[in-house]
Amino acid sequence: MNDPSKMKHDCSNQKECLQLLQAILDGEATQAQKEHFMKEHLDSCMPCYQNYHLEVAIRDLLKKKCTREAPQELIESIKKQIQQNLRA
Ligand SMILES: [Zn+2]
Structure with a gap:
């Protein structure tokens, strides 16, 4: 169980994290990368x-597509949300 009050609210290398989690979801990351990142x-x-769950949502939608x-708009709006998270 995640405890939001104990979580960091900013990530010092969010872009690299996003790339890594996309690789994990696409099955392109190593087992070690995956375990370290997920755990x-x-x-x-x-x-x-949050980005992880957005990426999972996009992949679910793409499958349904x-x-x-x-709907394409829904996929686009989730992608925008991720971009906004990156800029925040
Ligand atoms: Zn992070």
């Missing part, structure tokens, strides 16, 4: 935790 980082880093259930 050590996501539990303590709020922006990366194959069956024409996912």
Whole structure:
């Protein structure tokens, strides 16, 4: 269980974190990278935790898109949210 009050609210290398979590979700990260990031980082880093869930949501939508259930605007709005998190 994540305890939001104990989590960091800023990430010093959020861009690298985002790239790493995208690699993990795309199955391109090593097992060690994956374990370290998921267990050590996501539990303590709020922006990366949020980005992780946004990326998962995008991948779910993209999967549904194959069956024409996912509206493109929804995917775009989630992507924008991630960009905003990066700038914050
Ligand atoms: Zn982070």
